[in-house]
Amino acid sequence: MxxxxxxxxxxxxxxxxxxxxxxxxxxxxxxxxxxxxxxxxxxxxxxxxxxxxxxxxxxxxxxxxxxxxxxxxxxxxxxxxxxxxxxxxxxxxxxxxxxxxxxxxxxxxxxxxxxxxxIGVTEERGYWTERCQACGQCVLAQTGGICPVSRCAKRLFNGPCGGSTQGKCEINPELDCAWQLIIDRLKSLNQLEAYEVLAPIKDWSTDRDGGPRNVVREDVES
Amino acid sequence: MRLDYSPDIKVIRVPCTGKVDVIHILHALEKGADGVYLVGCLEGDCHFLHGNLLAKKRVQRARAILESIGMEGDRVRMYNLSSGEAPQFAQYAREMDERIRELGPNPIKPGLSSAA
The missing domain is CATH 3.40.50.2300 (Response regulator)
Structure with a gap:
């Protein structure tokens, strides 16, 4: 939401x-x-x-x-x-x-x-956190369902960076390192080989960088 | 046990103070009440587990809202006692009455009477 x-x-x-x-x-x-x-x-x-x-x-x-x-x-x-x-x-x-x-x-x-x-979730009543930045090209299939765009401060695609310490992000000791979460999740899914695959350069034209966006669906147009 | 407290206090019974929301407190003040106080069970002793703790937060929120619009937050308070403490109930009523008299009438009252 x-x-x-x-x-x-x-x-x-x-x-x-x-x-x-x-x-x-x-x-x-x-x-x-x-x-x-x-x-x-x-x-x-x-x-x-x-x-x-x-x-x-x-x-x-x-x-x-x-x-x-x-x-x-x-x-x-x-x-x-x-x-x-x-x-x-x-x-x-x-x-x-x-x-x-x-x-x-x-x-x-x-x-x-x-x-x-x-765009985020209700962790518990009164506490909401960010999960999606609507980048327009979802990579969650490659990252164990954890988004490096919205949850990594640097939006890294081949992380973690050197600022990751004991699973936390250097910008805030309370904040989980997204790449630590991704690695942990890939491990538990037995998909750690996905971490070895270099992510290609992301096409940010589908993000806000490409200007205001729209979606057209002729099949549902009235 | 005949205990005295101000006849100006109108008692509204609810099943639990957890039933009381911020909007109930604000509406009472908007209708001209000079103050609103909640009397709940002792903390840790709620029959519905944590209704009185929810009420405490809502009282804090109502107080913050009043302060933000230039009214005294102290017009809203929360008290706790056990149901066997009638003298304490009367004591809190007298205390709240004194506090409200010190603050004076609800500042929106002149606006309410001119709107009527």
């Missing part, structure tokens, strides 16, 4: 300061799971903002709504009849959802309420 984190409330207050009527818009997908922008977070943020402006003596209309997804036209369309009632939308979706909402409704400013962090 995409992992996000709510922005500091003071930053959010500044974003909407000039608006009288604001819709706090949550998303039922990734940001709900990482507890940054689901229905509950929308309610807590809206309540806090209402109280903040009320104690400042400002009468603002701050309403709450959570869509199934903000990255899909059909769910965003549900706002069509109501969007004109608001001076702005504060979206708690990931960066994709925020932008798609803004693209859909040109006349209404859409502000971000979260910082989108990474």
């Amino acid at each position: 995409i992992v996000a984190e709510q922005k500091p409330i003071q930053e959010i207050i500044e974003e909407i300061r000039g608006d009288h009527s604001v819709l706090i818009l949550g998303c039922n997908e990734c940001v709900t799971v990482c507890e940054a922008g689901g229905k509950k977070e929308v309610a807590v943020l809206a309540s806090a903002l209402r109280m903040h402006f009320m104690q400042q003596g400002e009468q603002k209309q701050i309403e709450e709504r959570t869509l199934e997804r903000q990255c899909d036209q059909e769910y965003l369309e549900e706002l069509r009849d109501d969007i004109d009632r608001y001076d702005s939308v504060l979206s708690l979706a990931c960066g994709a959802g925020i932008q798609f909402t803004a693209e859909k409704y040109h006349a209404t400013p859409v502000y971000p309420g979260v910082n989108t962090k990474f």
